[in-house]
Amino acid sequence: MIVQVININSPNVFDEFNNKYNIFKYLREKGYFGFEIRNISDEIAAELHQYFLKNDIFSYLKKNKFVSLFVLGTFEQILEASNAIKSNIDENVGHKISSVINNYLTYNATKSGVINISHDYSLIMGILNATPDSFSDGGKYFNLDSALEHIKLMNESGADIIDVGGESTKPGSKPIAEEEELKRVIPIFDEFGKNDKYNFSIDTRKSKIAEESLKRGAKIVNDISGLTFDSGMIDVIKKYNAACVIMHMKGNPENMQENPLYTDVVSEVYDFLYKKVSLAKKSGIKNIIIDPGIGFGKTVSDNFKLLNRLDEFKGIGCPILIGVSKKSIIGKSLNLKIDEREVSTAILESISLVNGAKIIRTHNVVNADYGRKLFYFTKYPSRIKC
Numbered sequence: 001m002i003v004q005v006i007n008i009n010s011p012n013v014f015d016e017f018n019n020k021y022n023i024f025k026y027l028r029e030k031g032y033f034g035f036e037i038r039n040i041s042d043e044i045a046a047e048l049h050q051y052f053l054k055n056d057i058f059s060y061l062k063k064n065k066f067v068s069l070f071v072l073g074t075f076e077q078i079l080e081a082s083n084a085i086k087s088n089i090d091e092n093v094g095h096k097i098s099s100v101i102n103n104y105l106t107y108n109a110t111k112s113g114v115i116n117i118s119h120d121y122s123l124i125m126g127i128l129n130a131t132p133d134s135f136s137d138g139g140k141y142f143n144l145d146s147a148l149e150h151i152k153l154m155n156e157s158g159a160d161i162i163d164v165g166g167e168s169t170k171p172g173s174k175p176i177a178e179e180e181e182l183k184r185v186i187p188i189f190d191e192f193g194k195n196d197k198y199n200f201s202i203d204t205r206k207s208k209i210a211e212e213s214l215k216r217g218a219k220i221v222n223d224i225s226g227l228t229f230d231s232g233m234i235d236v237i238k239k240y241n242a243a244c245v246i247m248h249m250k251g252n253p254e255n256m257q258e259n260p261l262y263t264d265v266v267s268e269v270y271d272f273l274y275k276k277v278s279l280a281k282k283s284g285i286k287n288i289i290i291d292p293g294i295g296f297g298k299t300v301s302d303n304f305k306l307l308n309r310l311d312e313f314k315g316i317g318c319p320i321l322i323g324v325s326k327k328s329i330i331g332k333s334l335n336l337k338i339d340e341r342e343v344s345t346a347i348l349e350s351i352s353l354v355n356g357a358k359i360i361r362t363h364n365v366v367n368a369d370y371g372r373k374l375f376y377f378t379k380y381p382s383r384i385k386c
Contacts, residue, residue: 001037001038001039001040001092001093001096002037002038002039002270002271002274002275003035003036003037003038003096003097003099003100003315004035004036004038004100004267004270004274004312004315005033005034005035005100005101005104005312005314005315006033006034006035006036006070006312007033007034007309007311007312008028008032008033008034008072009031009033010308010309011028012308013308013309014028017034017036017070020062020070021060021062021070022060023058023060023070023072024058027058027072030072032058032072032073032074033072033073033074033075033078034070034071034072035070035071035072035073035078035097035101036068036069036070036071036267037068037069037070037071037093037097038066038068038267038271039066039067039068040067040068040069040093041067042063042067044089044090044093045061045063045067045068045069046061047089047090048069048085048089048093049061049069051081051084051085051088051089052071052081055081055084057071057072057073057077057078057081058071058072058073059071059072075101075104075105078097078101079098079101079102081097082094082095082097082098082101083098085097086098099317100315100316100317101315103314103315103316103317104314104315107314107317107356121372121376122353122357122358122359122360122372122375123160123161123358123359123360124158124159124160124161124359124360124362124365124368124369124372125159125160125161125162125163125201125321125323125359125360125361125362126151126154126155126157126159126161126162126163126362126363126365127163127165127325127361127362127363128141128147128150128151128154128162128163128164128165128188129141129142129165129168130142130147130164130165130166130184130185130188131165131166131167131168131184133168133170133173142184144187144188144191147188148188148191148192151188151192151198154365155197155198157365157366157369158365158366158368158369159365160199161199161200161201161220161359162198162199162200162201163200163201163202163203163220163222163361164185164188164189164200164201164202164203164213164218165185165202165203165204165222166180166181166182166183166184166185166203166204166209167181167184167203167204167205168253169203169224169253169296170253171253171256171257171295171328172253172254172257173253173254174253174254175252175253175254178206178208178209181204181206181209182208182209182212185202185204185209185213186212186213186216189202189212189213189216189217189218190216192217193213193216193217193218194216194217195217198217199219199220200213200217200218200219200220201218201219201220201221201222201245202214202218202220202221202222203222203224204221204222204223205223205224205225205229205230205233206229206230206233207230207231207232207233207235207236208232210223210233210236210237210242211236211239211240214236214240214242215240218242219242219243220242220243220244220245220289221233221236221237221242221243221244221245222244222245222247222291223244223245223246223247224247224249224253224293224296225247225249225252226246226247226248226249226272226273226276226293227244227246227276227279227280228276229252234279234280234283234285237280237285238283238284238285241286241287242287243287243288243289244280244285244287244288244289245289245290245291245321246273246276246277246280246288246289246290246291246318247290247291247292247293247296247321248269248272248273248291248292248293248296248297249293249296249297250262250296250297250298251297253296256296256297257297260297260298260299260302262298262302265298265302265305265306266305266306266309266312269292269293269306270312270313270316273290273292273313273316274316277290277316277317277318288318289318289319289320289321289358289359290313290316290318290319290320290321291320291321291322291323291361292306292310292313292320292322294306294307294322294323294324294327294329295323295324295327295328295329300328300329300332300333303324303327303329304329304333307322307324307348307351307352307355308355309355310322310352310355310356310357311355311356313356314356319358319359320356320357320358320359321357321358321359321360321361322349322352322357322359322360322361323360323361323362324345324348324349324352325345325349325361325362325363325364326338326341326342326345326363327341329348330344330345330348342364342367345362345363345364345367346364346367346368346370346371349362349367349368349371350371350374350375353371353372353375354375360372
């Protein structure tokens with residue numbers, strides 16, 4: 001069973017769920033939130049449906065391949081109902097409903113024990129591609145000296161985390177051998193990994209690469225496969241008490257953009273991340289970050305839907321990371337070449353912050369830092385010291 005908070009105050013989102021559940025249209029003016037409960041048994045769904053209706057809470061039941069329930073109300077109403085559900089219907093169901101709502105409501109207080117994430121100030125993750133074939137910089141930092149200089153520059157420019165990757169994951173890219181990936185990233189960690197000035201993340205799908213990087217001072221494993229590529233990854237992350245980024249990707253980099261199809265991209269990505277976070281927590285991983293994977297097996301429209309409804313992912317209870325820097329969502333929608341996407345990247349990163357992103361993964365740390373400062377000043381104008 002999965003519970004998701006749905007922000008139906010957006011007209012497009014309301015229309016989408018109206019088409020799915022045939023909601024009374026006048027409810028759009030009530031300012032309610034939606035709460036979708038998916039993949040539940042017929043019996044429990046029927047009991048919940050009747051309970052909500054008896055307590056003057058709007059409830060819609062839908063049965064097709066899976067049973068789902070859509071409830072509309074205030075957070076206070078649904079939280080109160082969840083307590084009664086724990087006692088009278090099903091303790092686990094009531095707990096899941098209240099947990100997701102509390103995650104959503106307390107999201108701004110979410111912290112990571114490895115990298116401190118303030119409730120009011122987002123982090124910047126600077127990208128270091130130690131590859132000869134990156135889509136964004138084409139091997140500019142493949143040379144060790146240039147990579148080290150760029151790390152210093154990003155750190156001085158405001159990067160809180162440096163994400164080092166030795167394998168290109170652009171659409172159509174093929175995997176490389178572990179030995180080659182190690183050869184690309186380990187010299188960087190040997191040089192800077194245990195320097196307290198830097199917080200490093202290792203961008204890899206492979207547990208061996210992750211372990212060798214963590215040994216040398218990396219604190220985060222950024223796994224684009226969402227812990228699905230290498231069965232040993234969870235054990236390595238747990239062994240070093242590292243944080244991990246669980247990202248959603250449809251397929252793999254080689255085939256992910258070959259006509260990706262979803263019935264509902266937001267719920268499918270949400271469900272994947274919800275399940276993987278639950279698995280990681282049960283396995284003993286404590287510090288988890290989620291990434292909906294913009295550009296990884298999604299159409300341009302899919303990507304914009306995810307960004308528009310990014311706040312719904314707060315219900316999972318983990319800091320949200322967004323990487324839109326120079327990606328095709330910008331190039332295709334605005335017809336811009338890669339080197340023309342700097343301003344548009346900064347705008348889309350700022351929109352991501354407004355919608356709930358806690359970490360911005362970017363090529364241009366300076367622009368991202370301007371964006372987060374302006375976002376911060378907008379939220380807290382009384383704290384401006386000028």
